[in-house]
Amino acid sequence: MQQLRQGRRGSNDFPDHVSVSCATASACMVTWGADFEGIARWWSGHFWTAPAFAGPEPRQRSILGVSCTSATSCTAAGSSDSPAGFGPLAESWNGAAWSVSGARGPAVGTGAFDAISCTSATTCTAVGSNARIESVPFAEARG
Numbered sequence: 001m002q003q004l005r006q007g008r009r010g011s012n013d014f015p016d017h018v019s020v021s022c023a024t025a026s027a028c029m030v031t032w033g034a035d036f037e038g039i040a041r042w043w044s045g046h047f048w049t050a051p052a053f054a055g056p057e058p059r060q061r062s063i064l065g066v067s068c069t070s071a072t073s074c075t076a077a078g079s080s081d082s083p084a085g086f087g088p089l090a091e092s093w094n095g096a097a098w099s100v101s102g103a104r105g106p107a108v109g110t111g112a113f114d115a116i117s118c119t120s121a122t123t124c125t126a127v128g129s130n131a132r133i134e135s136v137p138f139a140e141a142r143g
Contacts (some may be wrong), residue, residue: 018068019076019115027071029093036081037061040098053091054098061089065115065126069137071095075122079112088113088128 026045033039038061042049046108053061053076061080066072072095080089088111090101111128120125 017062017064017078019064020075021066021068023068023070023073025089026070027099029066029068029074029076031063031066031076033061033063033078036062038063038076038078040066040076040093042093051093051096051098054100062112063091064113067116067118067124069121070119071120075101075118075124077113077116077124077126079128087111088126090116090124090126133136 017067018030018032020028020030022043026043027041030043031038031043038053040051040053040063042051053063060082061078063076063078065078066074066076072093074093076091076093076098078089079087091098092101113126113128114127116124116126
């Protein structure tokens with residue numbers, strides 16, 4: 001397998017979180033990041049590409065988990081900090097580009113997703129924490 005390269009030096013030299021999901025031997029997504037900078041790399045079976053995450057700018061994002069069910073379906077989960085506020089984030093990969101998905105947070109307080117698992121292109125469960133009072137686990141499912 002070709003070596004995965006970041007492409008530049010900076011805050012991601014020592015990532016806080018790394019996640020990988022492969023739907024097949026030629027369909028793998030790797031995500032990592034540090035200091036609210038999320039990075040993704042897609043393995044096509046021959047080479048790595050660097051698809052940029054979506055969302056309004058300026059947006060700082062932490063991507064803490066990724067789950068792929070096919071070459072045209074991955075969902076990444078984490079958190080974002082934008083002018084609209086801090087909260088959970090989910091983004092979907094369609095084989096060509098990322099787009100922001102609906103991600104409901106906990107009923108009270110701010111939340112961040114820590115991991116995600118998808119059983120189909122439209123059914124995922126993300127888990128995380130609500131840090132308003134203390135770290136309280138919560139789960140989020142979308143279908």
